[in-house]
Amino acid sequence: AQTVTQSQPEMSVQEAETVTLSCTYDTSESDYYLFWYKQPPSRQMILVIRQEAYKQQNATENRFSVNFQKAAKSFSLKISDSQLGDAAMYFCAYRSTNAGGTSYGKLTFGQGTILTVHP
Amino acid sequence: EAQVTQNPRYLITVTGKKLTVTCSQNMNHEYMSWYRQDPGLGLRQIYYSMNVEVTDKGDVPEGYKVSRKEKRNFPLILESPSPNQTSLYFCASSLYADSYEQYFGPGTRLTVT
Numbered sequence: 001a002q003t004v005t006q007s008q009p010e011m012s013v014q015e016a017e018t019v020t021l022s023c024t025y026d027t028s029e030s031d032y033y034l035f036w037y038k039q040p041p042s043r044q045m046i047l048v049i050r051q052e053a054y055k056q057q058n059a060t061e062n063r064f065s066v067n068f069q070k071a072a073k074s075f076s077l078k079i080s081d082s083q084l085g086d087a088a089m090y091f092c093a094y095r096s097t098n099a100g101g102t103s104y105g106k107l108t109f110g111q112g113t114i115l116t117v118h119p
Numbered sequence: 120e121a122q123v124t125q126n127p128r129y130l131i132t133v134t135g136k137k138l139t140v141t142c143s144q145n146m147n148h149e150y151m152s153w154y155r156q157d158p159g160l161g162l163r164q165i166y167y168s169m170n171v172e173v174t175d176k177g178d179v180p181e182g183y184k185v186s187r188k189e190k191r192n193f194p195l196i197l198e199s200p201s202p203n204q205t206s207l208y209f210c211a212s213s214l215y216a217d218s219y220e221q222y223f224g225p226g227t228r229l230t231v232t
Binding site: 004006093096104112 | 159
């Protein structure tokens with residue numbers, strides 16, 4: 001079974017600065033998806049960015065980018081020019097694409113990191 | 120508008136009183152699932168469904184039931200709720216099990232006293 005670990009329960013950043021959230025995962029599969037979700041106080045799960053494991057190029061979405069290290073099984077999220085609206089809980093998640101596996105289709109989440117943005 | 124809806128959004132109930140949380144999607148998705156979110160544990164899968172009449176247990180299925188009689192609906196049933204089922208629940212759907220994109224409902228906050 002896959003596991004996802006977010007070792008930073010809380011992080012803080014000054015507005016306009018850059019912050020990096022860490023995520024590591026464990027899997028024996030070679031093909032999968034990785035995601036970062038944002039959960040603001042409204043509790044809605046909002047997709048921030050996603051990465052396909054077979055793609056070596058790191059995904060970027062405006063101020064959000066990832067550092068995907070497949071061999072190290074690491075998937076960190078960098079938020080540049082942090083804004084007050086970035087304050088939220090962030091979850092790293094893994095999705096299996098192995099049709100023969102018991103975890104097929106399941107999203108496996110990390111424990112979450114609470115990000116505080118200081119004005 | 121493509122969406123996943125859940126009802127109710129908030130529910131306070133007592134131990135042992137059967138309840139159902141509904142989930143509906145309007146995107147003709149085959150794959151649907153339920154997750155619960157607890158502090159320090161992230162989200163964990165309760166049950167999932169690959170298609171109509173095809174359901175299976177996730178990581179934490181004890182105390183829950185599901186059904187998938189129609190493609191759009193995937194209700195979560197707690198036949199005898201207990202306080203340890205107090206949690207935030209999410210329904211999610213995707214076109215297929217290995218689809219890149221998964222859509223989440225708005226969440227249901229359940230408190231069992």
